[in-house]
Amino acid sequence: MGRFFDSDKITYRSGAKREFLWYDPERVVLGKTMREHLKFAASYWHTFVAEGADMFGVGVLDKKFGGVDPFDVYRRKAEAAAEFMDILGIDYYCFHDRDIAPEAATLAETNRNLDELSDYLGKVMADHGKKLLWGTANLFNNPRYMHGAGTSPSVDVFAFAAAQVKKALDVTVKLGGNGYVFWGGREGYETLLNTDVGLEQDNMARLLWMAVNYGRKIGFKGDFYIEPKPKEPTKHQYDFDAATVIGFLQKYGLQNEFKLNIEANHATLAGHTFQHELNIARVNGAFGSIDANQGDLLLGWDTDQFPSDPYEATLCMLEVLKAGGFTNGGLNFDAKIRRGSCRLDDMLDGYVLGMDTFALGLLTAARILEDGRLEDLRADRYASWNGELGQRIRSGNSSLEELSDYALAKGDVLSSVESGRQEYLEHMVNQLLFSSDK
Ligand code: XLS
Ligand code: NI
Numbered sequence: 001m002g003r004f005f006d007s008d009k010i011t012y013r014s015g016a017k018r019e020f021l022w023y024d025p026e027r028v029v030l031g032k033t034m035r036e037h038l039k040f041a042a043s044y045w046h047t048f049v050a051e052g053a054d055m056f057g058v059g060v061l062d063k064k065f066g067g068v069d070p071f072d073v074y075r076r077k078a079e080a081a082a083e084f085m086d087i088l089g090i091d092y093y094c095f096h097d098r099d100i101a102p103e104a105a106t107l108a109e110t111n112r113n114l115d116e117l118s119d120y121l122g123k124v125m126a127d128h129g130k131k132l133l134w135g136t137a138n139l140f141n142n143p144r145y146m147h148g149a150g151t152s153p154s155v156d157v158f159a160f161a162a163a164q165v166k167k168a169l170d171v172t173v174k175l176g177g178n179g180y181v182f183w184g185g186r187e188g189y190e191t192l193l194n195t196d197v198g199l200e201q202d203n204m205a206r207l208l209w210m211a212v213n214y215g216r217k218i219g220f221k222g223d224f225y226i227e228p229k230p231k232e233p234t235k236h237q238y239d240f241d242a243a244t245v246i247g248f249l250q251k252y253g254l255q256n257e258f259k260l261n262i263e264a265n266h267a268t269l270a271g272h273t274f275q276h277e278l279n280i281a282r283v284n285g286a287f288g289s290i291d292a293n294q295g296d297l298l299l300g301w302d303t304d305q306f307p308s309d310p311y312e313a314t315l316c317m318l319e320v321l322k323a324g325g326f327t328n329g330g331l332n333f334d335a336k337i338r339r340g341s342c343r344l345d346d347m348l349d350g351y352v353l354g355m356d357t358f359a360l361g362l363l364t365a366a367r368i369l370e371d372g373r374l375e376d377l378r379a380d381r382y383a384s385w386n387g388e389l390g391q392r393i394r395s396g397n398s399s400l401e402e403l404s405d406y407a408l409a410k411g412d413v414l415s416s417v418e419s420g421r422q423e424y425l426e427h428m429v430n431q432l433l434f435s436s437d438k
C-alpha cells in the first residue's frame with residue numbers, strides 16, 4: 001500500500017486485483033523489451049492536476065494529496081506522481097510549466113515558484129529513477145492568451161509568451177528532458193473578420209526559431225515537437241493536422257528542427273485516423289512522439305479517453321515499428337478517466353487499460369511484421385515501379401512525350417490493374433490479432 005494510492009506494484013499476470021494481461025515489461029519483442037519499445041509516460045496535467053471539473057460541474061477528485069499550503073500541494077503532487085509511476089512501472093513523465101508550480105502576480109515571482117518547485121520535482125523523480133519525456137509551456141490558460149500567444153495581435157503578449165517558453169526550456173533542460181512540445185492551444189482564430197493570418201503565422205514561426213536557437217544555446221539535445229490539432233479551443237487552429245504542420249515547417253525552414261507529437265484524438269478531430277497521421281509524419285521524416293488517447297466518434301471534442309481499442313493500437317504500433325521505434329519520443333497518456341470514475345485509484349485502472357491496449361498493439365504489430373504477408377502484398381502492389389519504365393520515371397529521366405508514346409503503343413492498361421484485396425488484408429489482421437497462439 002502506498003502513501004497516496006491504495007495499491008501494490010502492478011505486474012504481469014500476478015493474479016492480484018490489478019494486473020497486466022499483456023504488458024510484460026521485460027519480454028523481448030523484435031529484439032527490444034516491451035518497456036523499451038513502448039516508453040510509457042504519465043501526463044502530469046491529467047493525472048496529478050485536473051480534478052474532473054467540466055463545463056457543467058466542479059471537480060470530483062481531490063488532487064491536493066493531503067497538502068495544505070499551496071507549495072506543499074505541489075510538492076505532494078510530485079511525490080504522488082513518483083509513487084503512481086512506481087506502482088505502474090512507468091519510466092517517463094510530461095508536464096506544462098503551470099502544472100508543476102503556481103502562477104503568481106508577476107512573471108519574476110512565477111519564475112521563482114517554478115525554480116523552487118522544479119528543483120523539488122527533479123529531486124523526487126531522480127530518487128525514483130524517472131525521466132522527463134518532454135516539457136512544455138501552458139500558453140492557453142491565462143486570460144492574457146485569449147487571442148493567442150505566439151499568434152497574439154499584441155506584441156506584449158508575444159513577448160510574455162516568449163519569456164514563458166524561455167523559462168520552460170530552462171526547466172526542461174534542468175530536469176534532463178528528452179523533448180519540448182509546442183501545442184498551439186490558442187494559436188488559431190475564431191473569425192477571419194478580425195484576423196491577419198499571414199502575420200500571425202509568420203510570428204509563430206519567429207517564436208519557434210527563437211525557441212530552437214535558445215534551446216540549442218543552453219544545451220538542449222532533445223527533440224522539439226509540434227502537436228497538431230484542428231480545433232478546440234479555437235474554431236480553427238493553425239496546426240490543423242500533420243500535413244498542414246509539415247507544410248508550415250517547410251515554408252519557414254523549420255523542417256529539420258521539429259518533429260511531430262501525434263495525438264490520437266486530435267487525428268480523429270481532423271477527420272483522419274490515428275494511423276494516417278502517424279503515417280504522414282513517418283513518410284515525411286517527422287515522426288517523433290505520441291500522445292496516446294482515444295476520442296469518441298459520437299462526440300466532437302477532445303474527450304481524451306484512455307485507449308481501449310487494440311485494433312487502433314496495432315495500426316499505431318505498426319507505424320512506430322516501421323519508423324524504427326522511438327528515439328527521444330515515447331507514448332504519453334494524454335488521457336483522463338471519465339468524470340464518473342471518481343476515485344483516485346480509478347486512474348490506475350485507466351493506465352492499466354491504456355498500457356495493456358498498447359502492449360497488445362505492439363505484440364500484434366510485431367506479428368504482422370514477422371508474418372510478412374501484409375508487407376509483401378504491399379510491395380507486390382508497387383512492383384511495376386521496379387521495372388525498367390518505373391525506374392526511369394523514378395530517377396527523373398522520363399517525360400510526358402515518352403509516356404504518351406508508351407501508352408499509345410499499349411492501347412489500354414486496364415489489364416495491368418490488380419485488386420487491392422482490402423477485405424483479405426482486414427481478415428488477415430483479425431487473424432493475427434485474435435489467433436490464440438499469440
Ligand atoms: C490538448 C493537448 C495538450 C498537449 C500539451 O488538447 O493535447 O494536452 O498535449 O499541451
Ligand atoms: Ni496532447
Ligand code: NI
Pocket residue numbers: 263265266302304334
Ligand atoms: Ni489533446
